Amino acid sequence: MAGIVISGVSRTFGTVRAVDNVDLEVEEGEFFTLLGPSGCGKTTLLRMIAGFCELDSGEIRFGEKRIDRLPAHTRDIGMVFQNYAVFPNLTVDGNVAYGLKARRLPAAEIGRKVADALALVRLDGYGERWPHQLSGGQLQRVAIARALAIHPQVLLFDEPLSNLDARLRVSMRGEIRDLQKALGITAIYVTHDQEEAMAVSDRIALMQNGKLEQVGAPADIYRHPTSRFAAEFMGTTNILQGGALRPEALRLAADAPAAWPRLAGTVERVEMLGPITRADIRLADGTMLRMATLDAPQLGLAAGDAVALAYDPARLTVLP
Amino acid sequence: MTLAIPHNQRLPLAIAALGFLFLGLFLLYPLFNVFGASLLDPDGERLTFANYVKVLGRPFYRGAIANTLGIGIAATVITTLLAVPLAFALARLPIPGKGALLALAATPLVLPSFVSAYAIVLLLGRSGIVTQWLQSWGIGFGSIYGGGGIVLVYVLTLYPYVLLPTLAAFKSVDVSMEEAAQGLGSSPGRTVRTVTLPIVLPAVLAGALLVFIETLENFGVPFVLAEDLPIFAVEAFKLFIGETAPNPASAGVLGVLLILTTTLVLLVQRRFLSKRRFATNARKTPPLLRIGTGLRIAATAYCWLIVLLALVPFFAIVVLSFMEFRGPVLHPNFSLANFGFLFDRALRPLGNTLLFASLAALLATLVGVPVGYVVTRWRNGVATVLDVVATLPFAVAGTVLAIGFVVSFNAGFLVLTGGPLILVLAYTVRKIPFAVRSASAIVHQIDPSLEEASISLGRSPLQTLLRIVVPLMLGGIVSGIVLTWVTVASELSATVVLYSGPWRTLTVVMFQSLEGGGAGIATAAASTLIVVTLVPIALLHRLVRRYELA
Numbered sequence: 045m046a047g048i049v050i051s052g053v054s055r056t057f058g059t060v061r062a063v064d065n066v067d068l069e070v071e072e073g074e075f076f077t078l079l080g081p082s083g084c085g086k087t088t089l090l091r092m093i094a095g096f097c098e099l100d101s102g103e104i105r106f107g108e109k110r111i112d113r114l115p116a117h118t119r120d121i122g123m124v125f126q127n128y129a130v131f132p133n134l135t136v137d138g139n140v141a142y143g144l145k146a147r148r149l150p151a152a153e154i155g156r157k158v159a160d161a162l163a164l165v166r167l168d169g170y171g172e173r174w175p176h177q178l179s180g181g182q183l184q185r186v187a188i189a190r191a192l193a194i195h196p197q198v199l200l201f202d203e204p205l206s207n208l209d210a211r212l213r214v215s216m217r218g219e220i221r222d223l224q225k226a227l228g229i230t231a232i233y234v235t236h237d238q239e240e241a242m243a244v245s246d247r248i249a250l251m252q253n254g255k256l257e258q259v260g261a262p263a264d265i266y267r268h269p270t271s272r273f274a275a276e277f278m279g280t281t282n283i284l285q286g287g288a289l290r291p292e293a294l295r296l297a298a299d300a301p302a303a304w305p306r307l308a309g310t311v312e313r314v315e316m317l318g319p320i321t322r323a324d325i326r327l328a329d330g331t332m333l334r335m336a337t338l339d340a341p342q343l344g345l346a347a348g349d350a351v352a353l354a355y356d357p358a359r360l361t362v363l364p
Numbered sequence: 365m366t367l368a369i370p371h372n373q374r375l376p377l378a379i380a381a382l383g384f385l386f387l388g389l390f391l392l393y394p395l396f397n398v399f400g401a402s403l404l405d406p407d408g409e410r411l412t413f414a415n416y417v418k419v420l421g422r423p424f425y426r427g428a429i430a431n432t433l434g435i436g437i438a439a440t441v442i443t444t445l446l447a448v449p450l451a452f453a454l455a456r457l458p459i460p461g462k463g464a465l466l467a468l469a470a471t472p473l474v475l476p477s478f479v480s481a482y483a484i485v486l487l488l489g490r491s492g493i494v495t496q497w498l499q500s501w502g503i504g505f506g507s508i509y510g511g512g513g514i515v516l517v518y519v520l521t522l523y524p525y526v527l528l529p530t531l532a533a534f535k536s537v538d539v540s541m542e543e544a545a546q547g548l549g550s551s552p553g554r555t556v557r558t559v560t561l562p563i564v565l566p567a568v569l570a571g572a573l574l575v576f577i578e579t580l581e582n583f584g585v586p587f588v589l590a591e592d593l594p595i596f597a598v599e600a601f602k603l604f605i606g607e608t609a610p611n612p613a614s615a616g617v618l619g620v621l622l623i624l625t626t627t628l629v630l631l632v633q634r635r636f637l638s639k640r641r642f643a644t645n646a647r648k649t650p651p652l653l654r655i656g657t658g659l660r661i662a663a664t665a666y667c668w669l670i671v672l673l674a675l676v677p678f679f680a681i682v683v684l685s686f687m688e689f690r691g692p693v694l695h696p697n698f699s700l701a702n703f704g705f706l707f708d709r710a711l712r713p714l715g716n717t718l719l720f721a722s723l724a725a726l727l728a729t730l731v732g733v734p735v736g737y738v739v740t741r742w743r744n745g746v747a748t749v750l751d752v753v754a755t756l757p758f759a760v761a762g763t764v765l766a767i768g769f770v771v772s773f774n775a776g777f778l779v780l781t782g783g784p785l786i787l788v789l790a791y792t793v794r795k796i797p798f799a800v801r802s803a804s805a806i807v808h809q810i811d812p813s814l815e816e817a818s819i820s821l822g823r824s825p826l827q828t829l830l831r832i833v834v835p836l837m838l839g840g841i842v843s844g845i846v847l848t849w850v851t852v853a854s855e856l857s858a859t860v861v862l863y864s865g866p867w868r869t870l871t872v873v874m875f876q877s878l879e880g881g882g883a884g885i886a887t888a889a890a891s892t893l894i895v896v897t898l899v900p901i902a903l904l905h906r907l908v909r910r911y912e913l914a
């Protein structure tokens with residue numbers, strides 16, 4: 045187990061600066077997420093750590109040890125891929141034992157570790173199965189078991205859930221997080237889904253165009269974005285008086301403390317989503333505000349209504 | 365700091381280096397020597413263009429060039445005109461016995477074309493069986509010797525080159541495009557012409573150009589059928605055998621011209637394929653068209669006629685090999701004497717054929733699989749050059765490569781002439797393009813993240829190649845070995861230049877008895893070749909079937 049230190053790392057493909065002078069420190073045992081839109085360089089950075097992509101400059105350390113020049117197969121990393129990458133020519137057992145055999149462990153120990161790893165991902169009894177007999181979710185569990193079985197220094201995940209359906213994604217991300225915490229293995233997780241990132245991470249690095257945009261705890265980035273990009277990428281954002289305001293910081297004036305600043309507008313659209321109701325409200329000057337509020341019995345919003353709003357001034361984040 | 369090669373480039377680099385070493389020594393070096401021979405004076409001392417002037421100045425050789433190109437173009441056009449409707453019928457029309465038709469239609473690809481040519485001579489030649497039978501009824505027909513007969517054999521043996529890719533293309537046409545056209549008011553006939561045909565055109569052209577190249581390089585068919593008509597590959601062979609000067613200048617000139625022509629065609633083909641990509645992503649194969657009974661009967665007859673006609677010569681040879689020959693004259697009695705003559709004298713040629721084919725198939729796979737892996741996975745300039753060099757043997761006639769081998773390896777640092785290895789190496793080089801292509805096609809289907817998963821789990825790139833990639837390629841590798849094996853077993857054009865003394869193969873026995881008029885032995889050798897070819901293919905089929913059922 046070790047922390048990861050990334051300093052001054054860059055990589056250019058042709059004219060594209062895929063990773064641009066990135067500095068990062070990931071704490072030992074931390075669940076750290078690289079978040080950003082497609083093409084921002086998350087995978088490239090992850091593959092540099094794994095050893096599948098060379099650095100143009102900079103260095104990467106696990107603890108004290110510099111690893112960016114080591115061959116990938118000596119880095120002691122567990123990696124989980126988007127498309128599972130379960131070996132189709134091996135059984136579930138064969139897949140999970142693969143890395144252990146590479147380490148030349150005694151057969152008895154391999155057997156024990158394989159069973160343990162499969163138990164961790166709740167696939168006990170699936171050892172004899174072939175990959176083509178498993179569902180997508182089960183395949184991804186095999187891939188996770190296979191990565192955990194070798195007790196790597198570092199776990200890397202590249203959008204591991206994006207091929208699963210929505211419900212499974214939500215339950216699997218919780219499991220991944222729980223496993224990582226139980227084992228205490230430093231993990232770097234790549235995703236473009238901010239909700240997923242916020243749900244699992246200790247800290248998030250938001251990336252854009254190969255650069256780090258903002259690094260911090262999920263709540264921290266959500267509440268205090270340091271740029272318009274960060275504000276908008278982390279969730280619906282209203283831009284008001286040069287600041288960012290989240291939809292849930294707006295309320296109907298009637299329910300708001302008297303000290304909150306007031307706004308007047310017209311309801312343009314209402315979406316009732318169950319527990320919350322979302323509304324688009326146009327102010328007199330033409331600005332469109334998005335409001336979100338928990339459902340309540342007396343809540344009666346309808347398109348065309350004139351409404352008075354209020355917002356929490358403490359939650360208006362001033363953007364540079 | 366040392367100028368270290370990044371660790372994940374080391375394996376591909378090592379493979380590429382070994383590939384270049386092999387191809388450099390056994391392909392580029394011999395070709396270089398052929399070029400050299402064509403540009404040196406007969407004593408091999410001064411550089412000169414005199415050889416080109418001399419050869420091209422003679423009407424005989426200009427005639428050879430014209431004949432070869434003319435026959436090639438005719439064969440290519442006729443093949444295409446026959447094979448495209450056949451492909452369409454097999455892809456889109458309700459034809460009975462489609463499975464059998466497809467299996468039979470692919471067999472001419474592995475059967476030796478000169479055997480077909482020889483059968484045509486035995487049936488329709490001057491003293492052919494059919495000829496004499498017709499003459500007894502007072503019916504005569506034109507000579508099958510010369511251009512006409514050669515074109516006929518080319519069409520019958522090469523049509524699968526157009527059929528198979530075109531069939532695949534017809535099947536991959538996205539039906540929604542046709543539906544869109546018909547929705548816009550186009551009639552079914554017009555839709556086929558304006559929508560479907562343009563989509564399959566690249567596949568048709570690719571196949572047609574392959575046919576053309578095959579006709580340019582072919583030695584056996586014109587050797588059997590051309591008689592006095594000069595043909596490129598045959599004349600190069602005759603010149604080389606006849607040339608007494610230390611430098612095979614004239615043969616070199618013909619060789620170079622042949623290589624340049626085929627390379628040009630190959631380049632045109634690549635151009636076409638890279639520029640015109642209509643590949644549609646059909647999710648399901650298009651449905652069969654509904655046609656009337658009359659049309660259906662006509663289409664069925666057409667398909668079966670072509671497919672069976674192509675196989676008649678091979679069938680005839682097998683039948684004839686069990687009949688009695690006195691000299692060149694056939695007597696219609698059942699007899700095993702031909703095989704007696706063939707094998708009594710020695711089983712050795714058969715043994716040689718089996719041995720060489722096995723060694724060459726293994727060697728071609730050993731070189732082709734890693735090279736195919738590298739050119740697919742490693743997208744950079746080195747890989748592209750390696751790919752081009754590995755494809756080059758396509759453009760080199762067996763005769764020309766063999767001449768290069770003799771010139772290169774009869775003295776100097778590596779002497780191979782007179783031994784068996786020179787044959788094995790020549791076969792290997794000739795089959796490398798096929799081995800690389802088929803390996804590359806399989807590697808394309810293997811997800812690269814499987815390899816990365818293996819590496820991250822602690823296996824080195826080499827171990828990953830052996831433990832993950834090769835097992836996943838195994839089915840394809842085995843079929844590649846079998847196909848290489850059967851085509852090597854009937855290789856003629858390089859063999860006749862390179863064989864020596866005890867290292868004769870079955871094809872040489874056949875070739876020699878053709879020249880000597882020993883028709884009986886020739887038919888026995890030919891049918892043995894057919895068996896040697898078809899048995900492994902049938903076994904492979906069964907293996908594949910069983911594998912798929914399991």
Ligand SMILES: Nc1ncnc2c1ncn2[C@@H]1O[C@H](COP(=O)(O)OP(=O)(O)O)[C@@H](O)[C@H]1O
Pocket residue numbers: 057058060061062080081082083084085086087088089
């Ligand atoms: N092997 C490569 N060759 C060329 N360009 C690449 C390669 N890998 C990534 N890129 C480019 O680098 C940028 C970042 O890619 P990537 O790291 O895959 O982004 P992400 O994972 O965030 O979607 C993209 O513009 C991509 O096109």
Ligand SMILES: [Mg+2]
Pocket residue numbers: 083086087088
């Ligand atoms: Mg990515």
